[in-house]
Amino acid sequence: MEGGGAYNRSSRVQATGLLPAVAMLEAAARHAALEPSPRTIVIADYGASQGHNSLLPMSAAIAALRARVGVDRAILVVHTDQPDNDFGALFRTLSDDPDSYLRNDAAAFASAVGRSFYGQILPPDSVTLGWSSWSVQWLSRLPGPIPDQVQVAYSHDPAARAAYARQAAEDWHTFLTARSSELCPGGRLVVQTMALDDAGEFGYRPLLAAMYAELEKMVADRFLRPEELGRMAIPTVGRSRADLAAPFGPARRFGSLSLESLDIFGGEDQVWARFERTGDAVAFGREWAAFSRASVFPTLATALDGGREDPRHPAFPNRLEAGVAARLAADPCPMTIPLAKMMLVKDLAP
Numbered sequence: 150m151e152g153g154g155a156y157n158r159s160s161r162v163q164a165t166g167l168l169p170a171v172a173m174l175e176a177a178a179r180h181a182a183l184e185p186s187p188r189t190i191v192i193a194d195y196g197a198s199q200g201h202n203s204l205l206p207m208s209a210a211i212a213a214l215r216a217r218v219g220v221d222r223a224i225l226v227v228h229t230d231q232p233d234n235d236f237g238a239l240f241r242t243l244s245d246d247p248d249s250y251l252r253n254d255a256a257a258f259a260s261a262v263g264r265s266f267y268g269q270i271l272p273p274d275s276v277t278l279g280w281s282s283w284s285v286q287w288l289s290r291l292p293g294p295i296p297d298q299v300q301v302a303y304s305h306d307p308a309a310r311a312a313y314a315r316q317a318a319e320d321w322h323t324f325l326t327a328r329s330s331e332l333c334p335g336g337r338l339v340v341q342t343m344a345l346d347d348a349g350e351f352g353y354r355p356l357l358a359a360m361y362a363e364l365e366k367m368v369a370d371r372f373l374r375p376e377e378l379g380r381m382a383i384p385t386v387g388r389s390r391a392d393l394a395a396p397f398g399p400a401r402r403f404g405s406l407s408l409e410s411l412d413i414f415g416g417e418d419q420v421w422a423r424f425e426r427t428g429d430a431v432a433f434g435r436e437w438a439a440f441s442r443a444s445v446f447p448t449l450a451t452a453l454d455g456g457r458e459d460p461r462h463p464a465f466p467n468r469l470e471a472g473v474a475a476r477l478a479a480d481p482c483p484m485t486i487p488l489a490k491m492m493l494v495k496d497l498a499p
């Protein structure tokens with residue numbers, strides 16, 4: 150994600166898309182098995198980024214737990230992300246945002262882990278509640294080049310599609326294995342993620358078309374070399390209902406985890422709703438371009454010949470953002486936002 154707090158400022162699409170999963174997290178908090186007092190209750194937030202979008206789900210989970218354990222029991226929220234995440238912005242959000250659970254609950258505590266969630270990062274049997282939103286669509290590595298797009302869902306290259314599908318299946322398996330170890334017996338995990346809808350659609354079609362067209366223009370204008378565009382790829386996938394359920398098999402079981410529920414749903418397109426209300430095409434283009442910039446432009450910029458040290462590194466996101474915004478403003482249209490939410494439960498006894 151783009152640092153300097155940019156993700157916090159430009160992730161309204163994500164903030165809206167995670168809302169339907171918050172009710173699931175509250176239900177998980179009402180039903181998760183709790184260790185006897187005074188053991189601290191641990192909530193893990195996998196892929197927290199800069200923290201703003203975690204405040205609502207964490208506060209909701211804490212409120213549901215408070216109804217069970219009272220105001221004095223210690224609750225520790227562990228926010229996890231990659232080592233190069235903007236943890237400074239995360240801690241400032243936790244300390245300064247009026248909606249922070251730290252400001253509103255004297256027995257709530259926060260900590261952070263800077264390690265990939267594609268491995269065990271918390272002690273065995275330590276997490277009562279897990280939450281992950283908009284994060285597990287990120288693969289553990291780039292499976293390879295995408296010759297005709299930056300998002301594999303819109304590639305026509307069979308080798309690229311197969312490599313991404315293989316990596317997606319492997320990563321999902323790895324993620325579940327690690328979480329099944331970390332969850333307490335009777336603990337629960339709620340995952341919200343990008344998905345394929347039941348027609349196989351990844352969504353964001355006009356946005357990705359605008360992004361790729363603008364990158365091709367940068368090549369035509371000799372701002373990028375064709376080899377650099379060839380290396381640019383966003384290592385994210387939308388998983389289908391079948392992909393997400395696959396590790397669990399027909400009995401909906403994966404080791405000690407049960408798949409209690411899995412829904413595919415359409416995220417609300419509030420950017421389009423605002424455009425319909427205001428008719429402001431420029432704001433429409435600007436909002437989707439800012440969403441893309443904060444989420445994926447830093448990944449694309451790693452393909453520049455000089456990486457972060459490349460002299461074009463500062464100009465690249467500005468130019469791409471302006472181009473994408475202008476293209477979308479010229480022809481505003483609704484975006485489909487396919488999402489999944491699921492609840493997993495760990496067995497009470499081994």
Ligand SMILES: C[S@@+](CC[C@H](N)C(=O)[O-])C[C@H]1O[C@@H](n2cnc3c(N)ncnc32)[C@H](O)[C@@H]1O
Nearest residue numbers: 163196197198202230231265266282283284287
């Ligand atoms: C789009 S942000 C989601 C932030 C927030 N949860 C939300 O709902 O808006 C995705 C986050 O997942 C993190 N992420 C991606 N792969 C990860 C991994 N392997 N381990 C930990 N975090 C990861 C990214 O660094 C990023 O901060």
